[in-house]
Amino acid sequence: MSMLARTREVMRRDQVFDIVRPRQDLDARLDTRHGPILYLEDVTVSFDGFRALDALTLYIDDGELRCIIGPNGAGKTTMMDVITGRTRPDSGRAFFGQRLDLLRLQETEIAQAGIGRKFQKPTVFPSHRVVENLELAMAGDRRVWPVLGARLDSAARDRIAAVLDEVGLADVAPRPAGELSHGQKQWLEIGMLLMQEPRLLLVDEPVAGMTHQEMDRTAELLTRLAGRHSVVVVEHDMEFVRSIARKVTVLHQGSVLAEGSMAEVQADPRVVEVYLGE
Numbered sequence: 001m002s003m004l005a006r007t008r009e010v011m012r013r014d015q016v017f018d019i020v021r022p023r024q025d026l027d028a029r030l031d032t033r034h035g036p037i038l039y040l041e042d043v044t045v046s047f048d049g050f051r052a053l054d055a056l057t058l059y060i061d062d063g064e065l066r067c068i069i070g071p072n073g074a075g076k077t078t079m080m081d082v083i084t085g086r087t088r089p090d091s092g093r094a095f096f097g098q099r100l101d102l103l104r105l106q107e108t109e110i111a112q113a114g115i116g117r118k119f120q121k122p123t124v125f126p127s128h129r130v131v132e133n134l135e136l137a138m139a140g141d142r143r144v145w146p147v148l149g150a151r152l153d154s155a156a157r158d159r160i161a162a163v164l165d166e167v168g169l170a171d172v173a174p175r176p177a178g179e180l181s182h183g184q185k186q187w188l189e190i191g192m193l194l195m196q197e198p199r200l201l202l203v204d205e206p207v208a209g210m211t212h213q214e215m216d217r218t219a220e221l222l223t224r225l226a227g228r229h230s231v232v233v234v235e236h237d238m239e240f241v242r243s244i245a246r247k248v249t250v251l252h253q254g255s256v257l258a259e260g261s262m263a264e265v266q267a268d269p270r271v272v273e274v275y276l277g278e
């Protein structure tokens, strides 16, 4: 083997090693000793003078499962956009743990720091097998795709198997993702996020279009993920929210209208007026 080929070989191996390395160094940078993993303080976002977020202040505790509800236009998507670096606020603070200032990071850096986002519509690779979708998700860096397959070490394979089990897709692992049901595609996409070992998962309307049985399984999955991950779920389906929620935040006109247990927010006349009474 020529010197150049040898160097390339070693570089490739390092790249693959890189993608399966545990994120201990990143975790060490995330200081959650005070409880919250996410701090949003006085966050304001204006679009042509209209305040989509209006001094929004919200804290998510490490390991918690939080549901965010609120009428259309309340600012839920804009909030997710601020957390993931898609939208920059006019003012306010957004921290991941106590030390990582999200407003100074690019979208890719925020994802690498451990914030995973699942959009409403599943975006799996339909012609790839389920298991391959997870491999690709692990190698977020597309440059290493060609060397995958052959070079996945046993730790990586174990992780893929664990995630397949976690999301309940072990039985369909060899099938093309395009053949899965809608619910299964959603779970696969959650699995793809899990391959990146996020500390915080943002999940947008996970049960839209699901059957009741799929909703039950999704509830079970998200509940199970909490603790090891922090999970923020934006959802309109109240039955689903009721089935998973410990703590609910109600957004209205870009700020927090109410927060508490489902029973507490349901009993709040302001919440009934702007949302639940619809």
Ligand SMILES: Nc1ncnc2c1ncn2[C@@H]1O[C@H](COP(=O)(O)OP(=O)(O)OP(=O)(O)O)[C@@H](O)[C@H]1O
Binding pocket: 047, 048, 051, 052, 070, 071, 072, 073, 074, 075, 076, 077, 078, 079
């Ligand atoms: N890029 C944009 N330009 C102008 N206005 C915007 C933009 N993005 C959002 N808005 C407005 O900001 C407000 C908040 O929108 P957002 O999508 O955050 O609400 P939401 O709570 O997610 O609503 P839904 O439940 O319908 O998804 C809405 O009035 C929306 O029209």
